[in-house]
Amino acid sequence: MTDALFLSSDELADLATPADYVEHVREGYRQRGEGAAAEPRTKLTNADPPGMFTGYLAVLPETGVMGGYTYGAGFGAGDAWFVTPLFDAESGEPLAVLDGASMNPFKTGAAGAVGVDELAREDARSAGIIGSGPQARGQLRAAAAVRDLDRVWVFSPTRENREAFAEEMGEVVDGEVLAVEDSASAVEGADVVITATNATEPVFDGELLEPGTHVTAMGRYHPEKHELDTTAVSRSKYVLDLRARAQKDAGSLMAAVEAGAVGEDHVHAELGEVVAGRAEGRVDDEEITVFDSGGTGIETVAAAQMLYERAHEEGRGTTIEFAPASEALTGR
Incomplete structure (x- = not known):
């Protein structure tokens, strides 16, 4: 047994x-x-009642943990x-099981922020947010x-919803947060554009992106649904969290390829290649x-390890026991 x-x-x-x-x-x-x-997520859908069951995995060997999200x-x-x-990557033993509700917008927002930090201009000072739910809040x-x-x-x-977002987030971030009447007003003039929606079609016109803009698109992961139009995709230096998503659920990219706007x-x-210095990020302000x-699973496991360590230090949590497979298989 292990605790x-x-x-x-x-x-x-x-x-x-x-x-x-x-x-x-x-x-x-x-x-x-x-x-x-x-690995990218595996997603199973159910028709009646309608629902989605999904999960993904990652191993962070230097941190010494592995795990996933279901x-x-x-x-x-x-x-x-x-x-x-969350598992120990050395022994393979389970370390913890986390209820991921409270960390979900923060770890997802953190992935978006790493993208902003690596790809947005250093002098970026304005942002346009399309979406007003928990994920949009986490991204901002x-x-x-x-x-x-x-x-x-x-x-x-x-x-x-957008006015409530502006009021709440205006108390959280140092800058002014304003609700606007349409997506164009959020995009025009923004140094950073973030889409965090459940839209099935593009949420803004890619022609509105000014030179030097960075876009984080995080709301859709479906081969037939996308937040970005072919113009936004074709005008951009395009970075994925995982390349394997390119032909699986990166809907914006897949639509642009199908339309002939870009090649495969x-x-x-x-993103990891950029962070590690193995691929260039932004090379100019245009x-x-x-x-x-x-x-x-990368952001999930990284965040879970941090939270587990801090909770353990503070004596939080409830101890649970796991039996190794050897015991189960031998019936001991």
């Missing part, structure tokens, strides 16, 4: 700042750039539940940890860059 910790969402919620998440997720992507193993979304309750197992909090944003424009189709070789690099962030 592990179960850590509830509430026990994890106050253990780290957005900047802490960014630091650890950046290190996870560096290891990926050096060859650490990670969650169900939709189904009868119409909600989502996130389960994060993390982006504000890597760039001093003095103005943020937010658009979502429901006026009450349009992916410039994985480039348009895109980070297509579909979600991976």
